[in-house]
Amino acid sequence: MNTTIDTAGNYELALSNAQKGIVSIPCHPGTKVPSVAWKRWQGEAPPTELLREWFRDHRANIAILTQGMVLIDIDDPAFLDLAVRHCGDTPYKVRTPRGGTHLGYRARKGVAVRNQVKVKGHPIDIRTNGGLALIPPSRTGDGEYAWLGDGLRAISELPVARIGWTRERRRRQIKTAVAAEGDPHGLLWRGRKYVDAFDRAVSGESGHRATFVSALKIATFAARDPDLTWQLLLYYNATKCDPEWSERELRHKWEDALKGAK
Numbered sequence: 001m002n003t004t005i006d007t008a009g010n011y012e013l014a015l016s017n018a019q020k021g022i023v024s025i026p027c028h029p030g031t032k033v034p035s036v037a038w039k040r041w042q043g044e045a046p047p048t049e050l051l052r053e054w055f056r057d058h059r060a061n062i063a064i065l066t067q068g069m070v071l072i073d074i075d076d077p078a079f080l081d082l083a084v085r086h087c088g089d090t091p092y093k094v095r096t097p098r099g100g101t102h103l104g105y106r107a108r109k110g111v112a113v114r115n116q117v118k119v120k121g122h123p124i125d126i127r128t129n130g131g132l133a134l135i136p137p138s139r140t141g142d143g144e145y146a147w148l149g150d151g152l153r154a155i156s157e158l159p160v161a162r163i164g165w166t167r168e169r170r171r172r173q174i175k176t177a178v179a180a181e182g183d184p185h186g187l188l189w190r191g192r193k194y195v196d197a198f199d200r201a202v203s204g205e206s207g208h209r210a211t212f213v214s215a216l217k218i219a220t221f222a223a224r225d226p227d228l229t230w231q232l233l234l235y236y237n238a239t240k241c242d243p244e245w246s247e248r249e250l251r252h253k254w255e256d257a258l259k260g261a262k
Contacts, residue, residue, distance in 0.1 A: 010137075014062065022155065023042075023065040024063070026061070027062070029057070030140055042067055061140075065132060066104075068129070072105070072124060073102055073125040075123035079124055087103060088105070088160075089159070090103050091153060092152065095146045097142035102133060105159055113129075114126075188228065188232070191222065192235055194218075198214045198217070212256065215236075
């Protein structure tokens with residue numbers, strides 16, 4: 001037997017979301033398809049009168065813009081624990097009609113996040129700025145959306161997403177000075193062994209600070225040999241940084257480290 005979901009309060013829900021700084025967008029009844037042009041509202045809030053017009057049809061589903069958010073969309077329930085383990089827990093938990101889960105987080109300032117599909121081949125997608133997400137009490141032909149957590153909170157109250165694990169690590173060829181790899185007396189060889197013990201530098205997890213601290217250690221180890229410092233910093237970048245710094249960014253850290261080690 002079909003159960004009728006009461007969506008008559010979606011206008012009030014949209015007003016409540018607006019008070020939290022979250023933009024609500026109407027979708028055609030029973031679908032994920034927006035019923036209005038919504039790109040404009042990525043940068044400004046729709047007025048109350050427009051929200052009333054949008055949600056005049058009580059059958060309309062309600063979605064939110066994921067501006068400032070990172071939404072982890074897990075299709076297979078078997079991967080929920082994996083996502084929570086890596087990203088952290090959150091009060092934003094929505095069960096989807098097909099048994100999947102949406103986990104919502106706050107995007108970390110200054111860290112670029114892009115939409116992704118099938119993270120590392122898993123049934124996990126990432127949605128961020130420029131995305132839409134249906135919230136309860138929306139429903140599709142497969143069933144209804146339901147909160148598993150406390151409901152929708154202001155984005156500022158959500159935990160910061162930890163998404164470093166989603167990045168595919170690409171190793172590049174390490175161009176270093178010629179040195180005998182098996183010579184334990186060579187400074188380059190010993191320097192690499194020293195760097196192997198350093199902490200990783202992961203974007204969004206104090207990666208900038210970890211890289212600078214490592215650069216200072218390398219500059220101290222290499223004493224007054226800027227070339228050796230650069231070679232070891234390249235090695236650190238290729239083996240410890242996720243994602244790797246560009247050569248321009250790395251050179252800035254190299255120069256700062258040389259100054260700091262004086």
